Amino acid sequence: MMSGPPALAAQAARVRSGNDLLAALDPEQRAAAGAPLGPVCILAGAGTGKTRTITHRVAHMVAQGGVGPGQILAVTFTARAAGELRGRLRAMGVDGVQARTFHSAALKQLLYFWPSVAGVALPKVEKSKIPYVVRAAARLHLRPDRAELRDLTSEVEWAKTTLVTPADYARMAAASGRETAAPPETVARLYAAYEEVKRDAGVIDMEDLLLLTAAMIEEHSWVAAEVRARYRHFVVDEYQDVNDLQQRVLDAWLGERDSLCVVGDPHQTIYSFTGASPEHLLGFPRRFPDAAVVRLIRDYRSTPQVVGLANTLMRAAPAARLVAARPDGPAPVWLECDSEPAEAAAVASRIRRLLDQGVPASEIAVLYRTNAQSEAYEAAIGGAGIAYLLRGGEKFFERTEVVAAMRLLRAAVRSADTDRPEGLTAAVADILAALGWRADQPTVGSGAEREQWENLAALHRLAGDLAARSPEADLEAFVAELGDRATHEHQPTVQGVTLSTLHTAKGLEWDAVFLVGLTEGTLPLVHARTAEQIAEERRLLYVGVTRARRHLVLSWALSRAEGGRRSRRPSRFLDDLRPMRRESAAGVRHGGRGEGTRPVAGAEETGPGRSRSRSAVRCRTCGRSLTGVHARVGRCEGCPGDVDAALFERLRVWRSARAKEQGAPAFVVFTDATLQAIAESRPGTVAELVRLPGIGQAKLDRYGEEVLALVAGRTPPVGSPPVVESLGSDTPPDAS
Known part of the structure; x- marks a missing residue:
């Protein structure tokens, strides 16, 4: 690889060979992308093009600022986001920028420096804390059940991300209002025992990965000098979700420099229970008084109807309100149902209606507050013969049929078989046929069988995409691309309705979004008691609303079971949002709504068979x-x-x-x-x-x-x- 001024000039020339980098941006995006090198804070509302803005900023730094791509480290929170960032930069002619998660960047540095710093290889990194928490609990003669074990593990993780030691845990937990599965003193003892168990086993956890990286740079000047010579400019996405430990690593990377661009939205802070804090984002201008602060307000994702509801939900001040850039769409739909089964049936019926209208299944999502809510929707949607994907479950490249397909594809590359069809897509279809896959979608079969078909169909579509981009691509190139996708968790689009928690849906978007189970005690959760906890639950609903591009349905059930007491109340967050209920709502059931479902005024147009809404106040x-x-x-x-x-x-x-x-x-x-x-x-x-x-x-x-x-x-x-x-x-x- 070339280095020095000639290489930089060649890279800059390639970037400049396209259209002017900033010409296609809106005024706010242009101000952020073109800001001088130094501290930049981009407050990016949902759908305002933050990834577009930061990729153009990086490209502009290379083309106009004389910055070498290898000197830039872009930090994201997911491998998928990092892969997207790299792909967009390559398409703009910018190669060599490091786009990684905090943990990925830290691991790379530790693997390189740790043998010299410690004289031994880096200990094994364990992704799961639970086995070691179990051992720690046994040492203390504790027998937590499954739910308690999960909560205790979360407490250990919170303590480590907020830089709280076992000795300080009880005091800091009380000060932070933590509600724990055991007395704080017991959690502190468990935390200390957990650290001992890890040391005895010779392993480190994901937080240790960051802590060791920060300590290594802080305590060894030669390491700091080498790291800072390599990375001179930083971009951090989703900065509202940074915790104290991640901020410490970032500070170690930066040193006394200030070439830092952060991007975030305080309205999307939904991980404070893990130690994330928007204060790092909101306090950025205080830390860097000369920082350029730019607010992106033009929402290119959602219709004015969705954007208006989001603004009202957050009670946004005029300066912080999003402005919809898309044409009008349908009004949000409000569904009040007698029971959870009725709600799930109504949602499944409306999904069928959208599919019949031509909305792809992959562009529809059902979002809920807790994982336990998924069962009713799995049953209703699967029972309606609609394929669905449970997000947050098994990763795509770890699914049984995908693993088997990858094995066959690699074997085909190694073989000397010349009897395969010509063309990449035909060859891949021939190989997938060995697993029973056919191009025609099955019309019968279980939900699991349809999901397996969709997973293999996604591989076939990837082959088609590669062939369209590179007509000369063969099976070897395809297998290499799949390997790269698996490494970076860059999953393909699978045709199926997405079922997901609101937390897992963050960063994604769909044409149609169903927000379900919107009752008091569920959203906000019954455990949310303090003003800040309630505010975070409101932000979580905001994240759900802003996932929708065009169609948005909000629903709730008045009882859990059919025939149950209708004692539930809609979420308080809907109070400012939903129209007044129809005077004649009781007993109204329209085709496709599902039994026990009542529309709410303003949800749909009036017409034959529909009640008219009450006159405006x-x-x-x-x-x-x-x-x-x-x-x-x-x-x-x-x-x-x-x-x-x-x-x-x-x-x-x-x-x-x-x-x-x-x-x-x-x-x-x-x-x-x-x-x-x-x-x-x-x-x-x-x-x-x-x-x-x-x-x-x-x-x-x-x-x-x-x-x-x-x-x-x-x-x-x-x-x-x-x-x-x-x-x-x-x-x-x-x-x-």
Whole structure:
């Protein structure tokens, strides 16, 4: 490989040979990509083209900044993202940039330097902590069950990513509000025992990989000098998810330099339970006062309908609101169902409808909060004869049929068989036929059989893609490409509806997204109690919403089982989002919805067989049409209100007394926003009271009579009985 100025000039000339690198970018992307070398912070909202921006920045650095590609280290959080970054840069004529995950980059450096630093080979790296946590627990005579073992392992991982030692664990866990499966002192002892078990076994874990890399650079100046001479410029993607340990490694790589470009979205911080913190992103301008800070706001992924819902969900300030760049699409659909089976059936029916309209199965996803929710959708979608993929399960290149196919393909390369069809795709089809695969998709068979067919079909499509790019490619080239994909976990697109948790869906996108199980206790989880935990659950829903390009369906079930008590409430996060329920919703069942499913006003157009939505609520100040929480208050957010100050103060005093009786924070009774809404609207009846935000059935039962008495100027009744007045079908059952 060439080095020095002639090589850099040749590389820059190749990059410049295409169109102007910055001409095709929007103004904000151009500002970020063309910013001078030095600290750059890119606040990239969902769908705003962050990968496009950072690849153009890297290419611009090479073409205009005289930077050698080998001097740039781009750090991502997944091997897939790193592979995509490398592929895009190669297509732009930029070869040699190192794009790796934190762990991959650290491992490469440790393997090179560790024998010289320690005098021995690097210990074996164990990806799973669980076997060693089990041994540590046995040393302490603990017998955690499966769930407890998972939680304890997560605690050890959190401690290591936040640089907390066993001696400091109990104190730091208390300060961070950690809820643990065992007393903090016990977890601290387990953590210490875990470290001992690892040392005895001569292994290290994934966090040790980063810790040893940072310590090696910090403590050995010759290592630091060599690493920093190689890597002089850094790009870090998804910077909102960086934890303290990763930041320490990054600081070691940087030294006293400041050529660092970070990209992230604080609205997508959803891994704080693992130690990730958006403070590294939000505090970047304080650390680097001269940093260029650019906010990307043009959403090229989603329709205005999806973008508008996302903005409302996050209550985004004007400067942080996304602006949709795509044409209009259908309105989001809201489905309220009697039971979880009814919800799953309704989702399967709508998926079938999308497939019939020509939406590919690979462009449809069903997203849920927890893995346990997948079973109902696996049954309903598989039962409808629709292929699906369970994301987060077995990796593509580790699946039995794919391993077998790879073995046959490698054997074919080694053989001298000249009797195969000509052309790469025909040859691959001939080899896959040995596994029973045919080009025609099966119309019958189990879900597992259809999934196996789809996995082999994905290999055949990859062969077709390679043949289209390189007509001269043969089986040997194809096997080499598959090996590279397997190494970097660059999985092909498989034709099947994706089933995934919201966490696993981050970084992906589909034409149609179903967000299911949106009830209190599930999203937000019942374990989310603090304000920050609730805020993270809201961000998780935001991630789900912004995965959708065009079609978005949000659904919930009022009971778990068919015929069960309909006691569940929709997620509080839907309060500002969904339209008012239809007055005649009860009992309405339309073809394709599934039994026990009621549409919500605004979900679809009205027409034959559909109920009409209630007339629009208008702001009593300016007359503008209102939806969501503003419709229930009766006023636009920006219009002046008429709050009864004396009533507001009476409500605050009453709330304080009630909170003290319950031994709970005041906001648990009612938030200030709810008290303000009461003091402004001055409800005189149960129906008027329950229309206000933050007042659901549970709070109505507990506090309704007292609040109405306070509004009327009466002394609240002591021990007032629950309010049992029917809410009426036009009143949304808000979460309490």
